[in-house]
Amino acid sequence: MSTRKLNQEVFGLWVNELIARQRVVGVQAKEERFIFGSLSKAEDLRLDYDVTLLPPKKYLLPQREHLMEFTAQGEYESRIEHEPFILFGVHPYDVIAISQLDAIFSAGQYDVHYMTRRRNATIVACDVQTVSAHVFASSMNTATVQDGFDLLLTKIGDDYLADARTEKGEELLAIVSGGVEPAKEDFAKREEVWRKNRESLRKHDLKCRPEELPALLAKSYDDPIWEEKARHCFSCGSCNLVCPTCYCFDVHDDMNWDLQTGTRTRACDACLLNEFAAVAGGHNFR
Amino acid sequence: MTGIANPVEIYNQLYAKSPDIETFEQAALTDASAATERTPPEDIYAPQAATLVQARPLTELETFYEIKLDSGLELGHEPGQFVEISVPGFGEAPISVSSSPTQRGTFQMVVRNVGNLTNALGKLVAGDRIGVRGPFGSEFPVHDVMKGKDILLICGGIGLVPVRSAINYVLDNREDYGHMTILYGAKTPADRIFADEQQDWSKRDRVSVLETVDDPDEGWQGHVGRITALLPLVLVVPENTIAVVCGPPVMYRFVLEELKKMGMSDDSIYLSLERRMKCGVGKCGHCQMNGVYVCQEGPVFQYSTIREVMEAI
Numbered sequence: 001m002s003t004r005k006l007n008q009e010v011f012g013l014w015v016n017e018l019i020a021r022q023r024v025v026g027v028q029a030k031e032e033r034f035i036f037g038s039l040s041k042a043e044d045l046r047l048d049y050d051v052t053l054l055p056p057k058k059y060l061l062p063q064r065e066h067l068m069e070f071t072a073q074g075e076y077e078s079r080i081e082h083e084p085f086i087l088f089g090v091h092p093y094d095v096i097a098i099s100q101l102d103a104i105f106s107a108g109q110y111d112v113h114y115m116t117r118r119r120n121a122t123i124v125a126c127d128v129q130t131v132s133a134h135v136f137a138s139s140m141n142t143a144t145v146q147d148g149f150d151l152l153l154t155k156i157g158d159d160y161l162a163d164a165r166t167e168k169g170e171e172l173l174a175i176v177s178g179g180v181e182p183a184k185e186d187f188a189k190r191e192e193v194w195r196k197n198r199e200s201l202r203k204h205d206l207k208c209r210p211e212e213l214p215a216l217l218a219k220s221y222d223d224p225i226w227e228e229k230a231r232h233c234f235s236c237g238s239c240n241l242v243c244p245t246c247y248c249f250d251v252h253d254d255m256n257w258d259l260q261t262g263t264r265t266r267a268c269d270a271c272l273l274n275e276f277a278a279v280a281g282g283h284n285f286r
Numbered sequence: 287m288t289g290i291a292n293p294v295e296i297y298n299q300l301y302a303k304s305p306d307i308e309t310f311e312q313a314a315l316t317d318a319s320a321a322t323e324r325t326p327p328e329d330i331y332a333p334q335a336a337t338l339v340q341a342r343p344l345t346e347l348e349t350f351y352e353i354k355l356d357s358g359l360e361l362g363h364e365p366g367q368f369v370e371i372s373v374p375g376f377g378e379a380p381i382s383v384s385s386s387p388t389q390r391g392t393f394q395m396v397v398r399n400v401g402n403l404t405n406a407l408g409k410l411v412a413g414d415r416i417g418v419r420g421p422f423g424s425e426f427p428v429h430d431v432m433k434g435k436d437i438l439l440i441c442g443g444i445g446l447v448p449v450r451s452a453i454n455y456v457l458d459n460r461e462d463y464g465h466m467t468i469l470y471g472a473k474t475p476a477d478r479i480f481a482d483e484q485q486d487w488s489k490r491d492r493v494s495v496l497e498t499v500d501d502p503d504e505g506w507q508g509h510v511g512r513i514t515a516l517l518p519l520v521l522v523v524p525e526n527t528i529a530v531v532c533g534p535p536v537m538y539r540f541v542l543e544e545l546k547k548m549g550m551s552d553d554s555i556y557l558s559l560e561r562r563m564k565c566g567v568g569k570c571g572h573c574q575m576n577g578v579y580v581c582q583e584g585p586v587f588q589y590s591t592i593r594e595v596m597e598a599i
C-alpha cells in the first residue's frame with residue numbers, strides 16, 4: 001500500500017476529481033458548527049473541524065430507511081441501496097464507532113441493508129486538527145486509529161499525508177496527480193501529530209482503564225448516581241440519536257394511497273424512551 | 287448536555303467507589319474490511335408468503351390460526367420457538383408457534399388482540415395471506431434434558447400457547463418421557479384456552495392436568511386462586527423432574543419461590559420469557575436484558591443461566 005504527500009493545491013484538485021467521479025460526503029461548516037453532508041466542491045471541506053453535530057453513522061444507518069416494499073397480498077420485496085460513496089474526513093473515534101457497528105450488523109445474522117451500504121462506502125479517515133472543548137477520545141484510546149478505514153489523512157505543516165490501507169484507498173490515491181513520495185521526516189511529523197493528539201484529546205481524564213468499564217458498570221447497577229442523573233434527563237432520546245455507536249431501531253409499515261402497496265421502514269429508536277421495552281399488559285422491564 | 291451527563295465524570299465517580307474491579311475480556315471487533323468482503327446472503331428481514339388455512343376465535347380476545355407456507359416447505363421449528371408474523375400495512379409481531387413439529391404441513395398459533403397488528407390479524411379469515419419469518423429463538427429441551435424425566439409445566443394465561451407445542455411433542459413421543467403434569471391458570475373461566483384439548487390430554491397415559499382460575503363464575507367447579515396454589519397438590523420428585531414456566535411477567539417470581547421450596551434446583555427449571563421484540567435476529571436491541579438478546583439466546587432459558595441477569599425476572 002502506498003502513501004503520498006499532497007500540497008494544498010494538489011489536495012484540492014484531488015478532492016474535486018473524487019467529487020466528479022462519485023458521491024462524496026464530507027465535513028462542512030453549518031453556521032458555527034460542523035456537519036457531514038454531500039460535498040459539491042473541495043473548498044467546502046473543513047478538515048479543521050473539532051466535532052460534528054451528528055456522527056457519520058447516519059450515512060451507514062440512516063435515521064429512516066426503506067427495508068422493503070410489499071403488496072396487500074403479502075408479497076415482500078427487499079429494497080437495498082447500492083450507491084457507492086466516499087465518507088470523507090472521519091475522525092479516529094468515529095472510525096472505531098463504525099467498526100463497532102460493522103461488528104453488530106455482520107456478526108451472526110448478516111444485515112444486508114447495512115452491510116451493502118458499508119461495502120459501498122470508502123472511508124477516508126482524518127487525524128484531528130482542532131481539539132474540541134469536551135473531547136475525551138484519548139481517555140477511551142480512540143484519539144488515533146490504525147485500521148477500520150481505507151485511507152488516512154494527516155495534516156503535517158501545510159501538506160497532507162495520504163496513507164492508503166486497503167484496495168479501495170489505493171484506488172482513490174491512484175487518481176492523485178502531483179503527489180510526491182513522502183520523506184522519512186514526513187512520517188516522523190505524523191508520529192508527532194499522533195503523539196500530540198493522544199495527549200491533548202483528553203479534556204476529561206478517565207481514572208480507570210477503558211477495558212475496566214464494562215465490569216465497573218455491571219458492578220454499579222444500583223448506584224444512586226443513576227437516579228440523580230435521571231432527574232436532569234428530559235427523556236428525549238437525543239443522546240441515542242447523536243451517539244456514534246447506538247444502533248437500536250424500530251420497524252413500521254406505511255400503506256400507499258392505493259391501499260394495495262406499501263413500504264416497510266426502519267427508523268432509529270432509543271432505548272432511553274419509555275416505550276422501548278414495554279410489552280402488552282402494561283408491563284415494562286426497565 | 288455535558289452538564290447533564292459527562293460520561294467520564296460519571297465513570298470516575300463510580301470508579302472512586304469501587305476501584306478494585308476485574309477487567310472483562312473484550313471481544314475483538316470484527317475487522318471491517320473482512321466483514322465487507324463477505325458475499326451478501328438473503329435479506330434476514332424479508333418474510334416469506336403464507337396463507338391462513340384456518341382462523342377461529344378461541345375466546346373474546348384470542349384467535350387460533352393454522353398457517354401454511356406458500357413455498358410448501360415445513361416451517362422447521364422446535365417446541366418453544368417463535369415466528370415474526372407480518373400483516374401487510376400493520377408491521378410485524380413475534381408470535382409463538384403453538385403446534386408441535388410432529389404435525390406436518392401446517393403450523394398453528396394463538397394471538398391475543400392487544401393492539402395494532404394483532405387487531406388487524408384478528409380480522410383476517412381463511413385464505414388471507416400474511417408474511418412469516420423464522421423460526422427464531424431457543425427451544426424447550428425436548429431432545430435431551432427432558433428425555434426420561436418427569437415434566438412439570440406451569441402455564442399462566444396465553445403462556446399455554448408455546449408450551450402446547452412441547453405438550454403435543456411429548457405426547458407424540460410418549461415413551462421418551464416420564465410423567466407429565468400440566469398446571470394451567472386463567473383469569474376467569476371465559477379466558478381459558480384449549481379447554482377441550484386439556485380434557486384430551488388428561489386422558490392420556492401418565493398425564494395429569496390441573497386448572498385454576500382467579501375469578502370463578504357460577505358454573506365453575508374447579509380450583510380457585512393463583513397458579514402457585516396448585517403446586518402443593520402435585521407430587522414431584524425434584525431430582526427426576528424438569529419444570530417449565532411460561533406466563534405473564536408477574537407470575538415468575540412467585541412460581542420460582544414455590545419450586546425452590548419443593549426442592550427443584552435452578553438448572554432443572556426452564557423459563558420462557560416475553561420481551562418487546564422487533565427484529566427477532568439480534569439486531570434491533572429491543573429484547574436486550576443487559577448483555578443478553580432474548581430473541582437469540584431465549585425466549586427459553588435455563589433458570590440457572592439468567593438468575594443473575596438484571597431485569598430478567
Ligand SMILES: Cc1cc2nc3c(=O)[nH]c(=O)nc-3n(C[C@H](O)[C@H](O)[C@H](O)COP(=O)(O)OP(=O)(O)OC[C@H]3O[C@@H](n4cnc5c(N)ncnc54)[C@H](O)[C@@H]3O)c2cc1C
Nearest residue numbers: 278279280379380381382397398401402403404561562563
Ligand atoms: C417470543 C414472543 C412470543 C410471543 N408469543 C405470543 C403469542 O403466541 N400470542 C400472542 O398473542 N402474543 C405473543 N407475544 C406478544 C406479541 O408479540 C405482542 O402482543 C404483539 O407484538 C403486540 O403487537 P400489536 O401491534 O398488536 O400491539 P401494539 O399496538 O404495537 O401495542 C400494544 C401493546 O403491546 C405491546 N407490544 C408491542 N409490541 C410488542 C412486542 N413486539 N412484544 C411484546 N409486546 C409488544 C405494547 O407495549 C403495547 O402495550 C409474544 C411475544 C414474544 C416476544
Ligand code: FES
Nearest residue numbers: 566569570571581
Ligand atoms: S428482537 Fe431485535 S434484537 Fe432481539
